[in-house]
Amino acid sequence: MEVRVMKNILGANDQVAAENRAMFAEKGVYVLNLMGSPGSGKTSVLEKTMERLKDKVRMAVIEGDLFTSKDAERIDRHGVPVIQINTAGGCHLDAPMVQQVAPQLDLDSLDLLIVENVGNLVCPAEFAVGENEKAVVLSITEGADKPMKYPLIFKESAVAVLNKVDLLPYCDFDMAAATEDILTLHPGMKVIEASCAKGEGIEEWCEWLLSRVAAVKG
Amino acid sequence: MEVRVMKNILGANDQVAAENRAMFAEKGVYVLNLMGSPGSGKTSVLEKTMERLKDKVRMAVIEGDLFTSKDAERIDRHGVPVIQINTAGGCHLDAPMVQQVAPQLDLDSLDLLIVENVGNLVCPAEFAVGENEKAVVLSITEGADKPMKYPLIFKESAVAVLNKVDLLPYCDFDMAAATEDILTLHPGMKVIEASCAKGEGIEEWCEWLLSRVAAVKG
Numbered sequence: 286m287e288v289r290v291m292k293n294i295l296g297a298n299d300q301v302a303a304e305n306r307a308m309f310a311e312k313g314v315y316v317l318n319l320m321g322s323p324g325s326g327k328t329s330v331l332e333k334t335m336e337r338l339k340d341k342v343r344m345a346v347i348e349g350d351l352f353t354s355k356d357a358e359r360i361d362r363h364g365v366p367v368i369q370i371n372t373a374g375g376c377h378l379d380a381p382m383v384q385q386v387a388p389q390l391d392l393d394s395l396d397l398l399i400v401e402n403v404g405n406l407v408c409p410a411e412f413a414v415g416e417n418e419k420a421v422v423l424s425i426t427e428g429a430d431k432p433m434k435y436p437l438i439f440k441e442s443a444v445a446v447l448n449k450v451d452l453l454p455y456c457d458f459d460m461a462a463a464t465e466d467i468l469t470l471h472p473g474m475k476v477i478e479a480s481c482a483k484g485e486g487i488e489e490w491c492e493w494l495l496s497r498v499a500a501v502k503g
Numbered sequence: 504m505e506v507r508v509m510k511n512i513l514g515a516n517d518q519v520a521a522e523n524r525a526m527f528a529e530k531g532v533y534v535l536n537l538m539g540s541p542g543s544g545k546t547s548v549l550e551k552t553m554e555r556l557k558d559k560v561r562m563a564v565i566e567g568d569l570f571t572s573k574d575a576e577r578i579d580r581h582g583v584p585v586i587q588i589n590t591a592g593g594c595h596l597d598a599p600m601v602q603q604v605a606p607q608l609d610l611d612s613l614d615l616l617i618v619e620n621v622g623n624l625v626c627p628a629e630f631a632v633g634e635n636e637k638a639v640v641l642s643i644t645e646g647a648d649k650p651m652k653y654p655l656i657f658k659e660s661a662v663a664v665l666n667k668v669d670l671l672p673y674c675d676f677d678m679a680a681a682t683e684d685i686l687t688l689h690p691g692m693k694v695i696e697a698s699c700a701k702g703e704g705i706e707e708w709c710e711w712l713l714s715r716v717a718a719v720k721g
Contacts, residue, residue: 323540323624323653324645351625351655355648374655376594376625404652405625406541407569407594426644426667427542430573434622435541437569437592449644455670457700482675 298412301380305387305415312392315501316400317494318378318414320438321422323404326448328356329481330422330490331401335363337491342498344397345390349378351403366390377408380415397498406431410438417501418443425449426456429463436470444475444493451480516630519598523605523633530610533719534618535712536596536632538656539640541622544666546574547699548640548708549619553581555709560716562615563608567596569621584608595626598633615716624649628656635719636661643667644674647681654688662693662711669698 309316321327331346338344345366348357357369368386370378383400390398400416402409410419421442423431426449432439439445445467447460464476475493479486527534539545549564556562563584566575575587586604588596601618608616618634620627628637639660641649644667650657657663663685665678682694693711697704 322542322622322645323649324642350652353648353652355652374625374629376623403625404540404649405594405623407592407621407623408626411592424542424644426642426670427540430571431541431622434568434571434573452644452670452673455673 295411298380301384302413302415305380305384306417308387309392309398309415309417310501312395313502314392314395314398315498316398316416317497318400318402318409318416318419319422320402320406320409320419320442321404322406322424322427325404325422325424325427326481327401327404327422328359330446330448330479331399332359332363333481333484333487334399334491334494335360335365337487338397338494339363339365342396342495343394344399345395347383347386347398347400349382349401349403351375356401372403376403376405377412378402378414379412383414396502397494406435406438410441418497420444420446422446422448425458425460426452429459429466432463432466432470439467439470439474442471442474444477446486446490447476447478449480449482450478450485451483513629516598519602520631520633523598523602524635526605527610527616527633527635528719530613531720532610532613532616533716534616534634535715536618536620536627536634536637537640538620538624538627538637538660539622540624540642540645543622543640543642543645544699545619545622545640546577548664548666548697549617550577550581551699551702551705552617552709552712553578553583555705556615556712557581557583560614560713561612562617563613565601565604565616565618567600567619567621569593574619590621594621594623595630596620596632597630601632614720615712624653624656628659636715638662638664640664640666643676643678644670647677647684650681650684650688657685657688657692660689660692662695664704664708665694665696667698667700668696668703669701
């Protein structure tokens with residue numbers, strides 16, 4: 286019973302996601318759905334991305350949170366257009382939420398839209414919002430067993446950012462095993478080791494992102 | 504529409520949770536629903552708990568995961584009875600899942616049952632499994648803003664374990680602010696600073712747990 290309901294919800298969501306995708310494609314905007322656990326560093330990755338790219342590409346951000354606008358305020362300080370979606374307890378963003386707020390963006394003057402999802406390694410991976418691609422941020426403090434325990438988000442994402450590598454000396458994290466598991470789940474997936482605190486991996490991440498934006502522009 | 508469906512699901516779940524609660528109460532078993540983000544350290548807290556308590560109270564564990572039995576294998580090494588529930592992608596445990604596996608436990612010879620939920624700071628807080636109380640584990644690496652961003656789980660839990668305090672020197676975590684936010688959300692809540700890696704806070708945690716088990720026994 287619950288399963289059938291979920292299938293209906295997913296079907297309806299996919300339809301709206303396709304509409305969103307068509308709208309963004311028509312405007313030539315590359316859309317990334319940025320996902321990860323609470324505290325994996327999604328907003329920090331975004332801040333580093335803005336510092337490096339905001340003068341190179343025209344970007345905007347949609348921030349998803351259950352409550353509060355703490356993350357949107359962090360984005361706003363960088364002078365990049367940002368829209369906050371509060372899900373009021375909902376565990377993921379969905380396509381109708383993005384469709385509802387999209388008119389607030391000037392899509393004609395955008396190249397890149399990053400949608401930061403609710404902090405959750407499970408549910409967001411099931412709901413497309415109309416993105417071109419998904420990305421997952423995993424903090425190495427979460428442990429190397431996480432890809433195999435939460436496989437869908439790694440299968441769905443085009444890139445995995447293994448964040449907070451500056452904490453590797455103090456954590457029991459097997460980078461080789463984690464990377465192997467990720468590539469077993471999703472062969473050929475891009476994996477980037479990063480530290481927002483130390484600025485590591487950010488250039489590689491931004492270059493990947495720019496190449497994806499360029500591909501949409503043709 | 505989606506909201507009404509969710510209400511029906513929650514209503515049905517609450518009914519089964521009440522049945523579970525009555526069953527556990529009749530047997531004099533204290534049940535704790537242990538929740539937290541992926542990698543917050545729930546299984547590590549459990550391992551430290553077993554080391555210290557398994558000869559003092561008769562305990563068992565139900566392990567919730569999307570896939571894999573990695574955590575159940577970690578529990579099993581301590582010689583404590585453990586049952587694995589795989590949700591096959593589902594983002595939380597619910598009462599029917601626990602009801603289904605409970606007959607595999609010898610409830611007559613148990614004092615304490617800990618149910619480790621799926622790694623998720625959102626959905627598990629909405630679904631009672633028949634527990635006496637809930638507990639939340641938050642890794643300090645997740646950031647001090649998390650209580651206000653994920654308030655329900657802190658409102659629902661009797662105790663918050665702020666884990667991995669050994670990483671405080673390397674992280675930008677404001678312990679005073681996090682504690683204040685937690686106590687604003689849930690006045691009087693028990694807050695324990697802990698490090699499974701260094702053994703800090705484990706005694707305080709175990710004493711709290713023993714006092715709860717003793718309260719059920721009368």
